[in-house]
Amino acid sequence: GENVEQHPSTLSVQEGDSAVIKCTYSDSASNYFPWYKQELGKRPQLIIDIRSNVGEKKDQRIAVTLNKTAKHFSLHITETQPEDSAVYFCAASLGNTGFQKLVFGTGTRLLVSP
Amino acid sequence: EAGVAQSPRYKIIEKRQSVAFWCNPISGHATLYWYQQILGQGPKLLIQFQNNGVVDDSQLPKDRFSAERLKGVDSTLKIQPAKLEDSAVYLCASSLRVSGANVLTFGAGSRLTVL
Numbered sequence: 470g471e472n473v474e475q476h477p478s479t480l481s482v483q484e485g486d487s488a489v490i491k492c493t494y495s496d497s498a499s500n501y502f503p504w505y506k507q508e509l510g511k512r513p514q515l516i517i518d519i520r521s522n523v524g525e526k527k528d529q530r531i532a533v534t535l536n537k538t539a540k541h542f543s544l545h546i547t548e549t550q551p552e553d554s555a556v557y558f559c560a561a562s563l564g565n566t567g568f569q570k571l572v573f574g575t576g577t578r579l580l581v582s583p
Numbered sequence: 584e585a586g587v588a589q590s591p592r593y594k595i596i597e598k599r600q601s602v603a604f605w606c607n608p609i610s611g612h613a614t615l616y617w618y619q620q621i622l623g624q625g626p627k628l629l630i631q632f633q634n635n636g637v638v639d640d641s642q643l644p645k646d647r648f649s650a651e652r653l654k655g656v657d658s659t660l661k662i663q664p665a666k667l668e669d670s671a672v673y674l675c676a677s678s679l680r681v682s683g684a685n686v687l688t689f690g691a692g693s694r695l696t697v698l
Binding site (some may be wrong): 475 | 639685690692
């Protein structure tokens, strides 16, 4: 089955710095890669996603890049702010069109210090 | 639009007891998922429904877990009997298909503690 590896498990940065979280996947048929942010005690919330026909997508301070050949994708957060502190999960789709499921990575705890 | 509703938010039971969780997905979302999230880990899919049919239950411990979505809307997840290792947050999600991908929206989760 699909395996999604995520690194690092924890990341500490100073406010204003950039943060990068990396994920790799195993199923070459995966075509959808969302990123979720989960604050303590709250539900995971979708922050950005990318499909396999696109190499990069940006939304204000966050961007995601995808390298299909290498089977890895990354989340980039620029100008980090304390409110970016949370656990971030990557995911990759698995399964046939119409019955896809998401396999999640193990999460990255991001801490942004003022 | 209203989000994915789940109840109860918290439940504490002793091992070997039973528990049931309820989920009401976003209106119009045909696909419903139950994920288990153990503390410090990513969500793990337990079961996926398309309308009222099961699409994937390969990781559901069927000797103790069951789930149903009888009318293709609400769903219940039951654990009987519970084990200590079932302590986790049970997340329900529903999805809308957008440009060929299932975009998931999660509920707030039901936190289960098994003593």
